[in-house]
Amino acid sequence: MRHFTHHITTALSLFLFTVFMLSIPASAAGRDRIEAFLTTTGFDVALESIALASASAPQMLGFDPDGFGSDWARLTEEVFDTKDMHETAVSILEQTLSDQALNHAVEFYASDLGQRLVSAENASHLIEDDEAKQQQGQEIVAQLVREGSQRVESLKRMNTAIDSSGTSLRALQEIQIRFLLAASASGVIELQLDADELRAMMKQNETGMRQALQLSALAGAAYTYQDFSDADVITYVEALEQPLMQEVYELLNAIQYEIMAMKFEVLATKMAELHPAQDI
Numbered sequence: 162m163r164h165f166t167h168h169i170t171t172a173l174s175l176f177l178f179t180v181f182m183l184s185i186p187a188s189a190a191g192r193d194r195i196e197a198f199l200t201t202t203g204f205d206v207a208l209e210s211i212a213l214a215s216a217s218a219p220q221m222l223g224f225d226p227d228g229f230g231s232d233w234a235r236l237t238e239e240v241f242d243t244k245d246m247h248e249t250a251v252s253i254l255e256q257t258l259s260d261q262a263l264n265h266a267v268e269f270y271a272s273d274l275g276q277r278l279v280s281a282e283n284a285s286h287l288i289e290d291d292e293a294k295q296q297q298g299q300e301i302v303a304q305l306v307r308e309g310s311q312r313v314e315s316l317k318r319m320n321t322a323i324d325s326s327g328t329s330l331r332a333l334q335e336i337q338i339r340f341l342l343a344a345s346a347s348g349v350i351e352l353q354l355d356a357d358e359l360r361a362m363m364k365q366n367e368t369g370m371r372q373a374l375q376l377s378a379l380a381g382a383a384y385t386y387q388d389f390s391d392a393d394v395i396t397y398v399e400a401l402e403q404p405l406m407q408e409v410y411e412l413l414n415a416i417q418y419e420i421m422a423m424k425f426e427v428l429a430t431k432m433a434e435l436h437p438a439q440d441i
Contacts (some may be wrong), residue, residue, distance in 0.1 A: 189265035195254045202270045203279040203286075204413055208250055210286035211421055218347075218428055221340060222350050232435050240428045246420050253416050258409070265405035274393060278386075285385040298380030301387055315394045316382040319337050320375070322401035323410055331373050332418035334363045339422050343429035 199205040215237040229236075269275050288294050338359045345352035354362065363370070381384050386394055400406060412433065 192251060192255055194260075194263060195258065198254070198258070198267055199250070201267050201275075201279070203283050204250070205247065205392070206283040206286050207293060207413075207417065208246050208420070209243050211246060211417065211424065212237060212243070212291060213287075213291070214421060215241055215425075215428060216289075218340070218425065218432075221337065222344055222432075224374055229435050236431055236435065237428070240431060241424055246424070249420055250416050254412070257412055262405050262408045262412075265403070266409045269400050269406070274396060277393075278389070278397060281385055281388065285381070294384050295377060295380050297375050298382070298384035299376075301383040302380055306423070308393075312391050312394060315384075315391065315398055316379055317375075319382055319394070319398045319401060320378045322407070322416065323378075325407050327413055328411075328418070330367065330374060332414070332422075333374070334360070334367075336371075336418065336422045336425055338363070340425040340429050343426040344432065347430045347433040349429060349432045420441070 199208075219228065270279055285294070302316075317350075336358060341350070341352060341359065342356060344350045346371060386397075387399075401410070
């Protein structure tokens with residue numbers, strides 16, 4: 162399943178609540194079909210990749226990422242438990258994903274092109290060196306621009322289709338805010354700003370953050386789909402722009418971001434048990 166964002170609202174929580182209360186389908190899919198949906202679309206691997214976002218946590222708090230020694234790996238493995246995240250996603254999807262939307266997504270992703278896309282996306286999700294992937298993606302974009310290729314516009318359309326409601330920026334802001342507030346409440350950091358002040362500060366930096374997200378998403382897409390033809394990319398874009406696929410992605414985006422926010426809050430609380438140190 163398409164990578165939703167670069168590693169990292171009230172808005173997301175409100176949105177997820179709205180999904181539950183206003184969009185519960187009359188006939189939601191059963192657990193077995195949800196499990197098959199996750200595997201066929203690759204969303205199961207996208208969930209696993211959430212754990213990679215934990216690498217950015219120390220920097221957000223001003224700590225040396227290597228300063229916690231071997232305890233950090235143990236802690237992140239405990240907090241970002243794959244089975245737990247998977248179960249959370251399945252439980253939500255059981256109540257919210259309609260049979261019609263599920264069937265539509267599975268029909269595309271089960272096709273030959275769909276499975277090739279999922280294979281490429283799964284591999285891209287699990288690359289731990291995100292900086293290297295971004296660098297290679299930026300080089301691909303630069304080459305496409307030099308060639309005057311229309312593929313850049315296709316990739317931009319793809320990223321717009323993935324986040325048609327524009328929730329990614331608000332979601333990432335909220336994840337950061339919830340993480341900082343949890344870290345402050347647990348004594349990991351001393352935070353001089355309250356939630357409203359944090360949101361106001363992020364609002365001031367919103368334009369720059371949006372541009373950075375767009376550039377990051379473009380580089381990520383260029384890297385992930387570099388071995389696909391222009392025709393394949395356009396076919397994928399058109400599939401993603403279909404209303405039922407938009408419904409699927411809106412729901413999956415909300416689930417992924419909420420899981421990230423919850424896990425980062427837990428991580429912040431448990432960081433209080435660690436002390437920056439070096440392995441001996």
